Amino acid sequence: xxxxxxxxxxxxxxxxxxxxxxxxxxxxxxxxxxxxxxxxxxxxxxxxxxxxxxxxxxxxxxxxxxxxxxxxxxxxxxxxxxxxxxxxxxxxxxxxxxxxxxxxxxxxxxxxxxxxxxxxxxxxxxxxxxxxxxxxxxxxxxxxxxxxxxxxxxxxxxxxxxxxxxxxxxxxxxxxxxxxxxxxxxxxxxxxxxxxxxxxxxxxx
Numbered sequence: 001x002x003x004x005x006x007x008x009x010x011x012x013x014x015x016x017x018x019x020x021x022x023x024x025x026x027x028x029x030x031x032x033x034x035x036x037x038x039x040x041x042x043x044x045x046x047x048x049x050x051x052x053x054x055x056x057x058x059x060x061x062x063x064x065x066x067x068x069x070x071x072x073x074x075x076x077x078x079x080x081x082x083x084x085x086x087x088x089x090x091x092x093x094x095x096x097x098x099x100x101x102x103x104x105x106x107x108x109x110x111x112x113x114x115x116x117x118x119x120x121x122x123x124x125x126x127x128x129x130x131x132x133x134x135x136x137x138x139x140x141x142x143x144x145x146x147x148x149x150x151x152x153x154x155x156x157x158x159x160x161x162x163x164x165x166x167x168x169x170x171x172x173x174x175x176x177x178x179x180x181x182x183x184x185x186x187x188x189x190x191x192x193x194x195x196x197x198x199x200x201x202x203x204x205x
Contacts, residue, residue, distance in 0.1 A: 004029040004052065004059055009085040011070070016078035019044075024085065027052060032102065040104040042117055043075035049121065103171035106131075111163050112197060114170065119143040119189050125175055131168035138162070139180060145192060146183045155186040160196040164203070 005028045013021045023035040027048050034040055051071065058066055063084050072081045106129075115138070118127060122143035129136040129150075136150035138159060150158035186192070 004056060006051075006055060006063065007085045008071070008082045010080050010082045012079075012081040014079045016080045017076070019080055025082075039108055040102050041073075041076075042102070042104070042109055042113070044073045044080075045102055046117070047071070047073045047075070103169065106166055106168045106170060111165060112193060115145075115159075115189075115193060118172070119145075123172070123174070126173045127170060128173060129162065129165070129168055129170050131165055136162055139176070139183075141176060141181065141183070141185075143189070144185045145187065145189055146180060146185055148186065156192055156195075159192055160199055163196040163200050 005026065007024060007026045010019055010021050010023050010025075013019060018038055018041050019025075019035060023038075025035060025044075025048075026033045029052065032040075032045050032048055034044075055063060055066060058064070067084050070081050070083050072079060074080075111129075114127065118140050120143065124141050124143075125139070127138045127140065129138075134151055136158065137148065138145065139147040145159070148155050148158040148162070150161050153161050
């Protein structure tokens with residue numbers, strides 16, 4: 001993939017729960033960098049992922065024909081409109097140091113939704129959880145589940161337990177070790193997810 005960096009400035013914000021007018025976020029071929037101290041909205045990240053591929057062919061022209069284009073994100077309770085701007089100097093040098101593609105809080109998005117996003121976009125790497133009960137991880141290869149660990153639980157059982165967690169933090173680290181790159185899947189993604197959600201509902205009754 002061609003090296004890619006683009007900055008965006010919000011020109012309008014209506015009832016957005018996270019971001020306001022004139023805030024700036026940046027996108028590269030490796031990471032999304034959102035306004036400082038603001039949560040990661042996965043709806044916005046999804047929109048930016050689509051923009052990455054549509055803007056890639058225009059890197060060499062510095063997005064000359066897209067500079068006046070107004071982009072929008074309105075998949076939740078609010079709406080923001082944004083357009084291309086120069087990459088801020090305080091973030092331009094930090095792209096290569098950005099190890100985590102996305103991070104956020106579990107009270108803003110459920111574990112099940114997270115898993116579906118990384119599966120749908122065929123991500124490869126580790127989804128790390130920091131919970132009151134300890135840390136956990138779920139490992140993906142091209143969107144498939146190949147390992148999971150939570151306290152004394154492994155693989156499918158670990159995922160079943162993690163689906164019930166709704167407080168804590170998460171971040172995603174792209175890439176795998178050579179050993180995990182060759183690991184077998186722990187099961188069909190949708191089968192595991194549906195079984196976990198079924199068990200979760202049964203425990204609530």
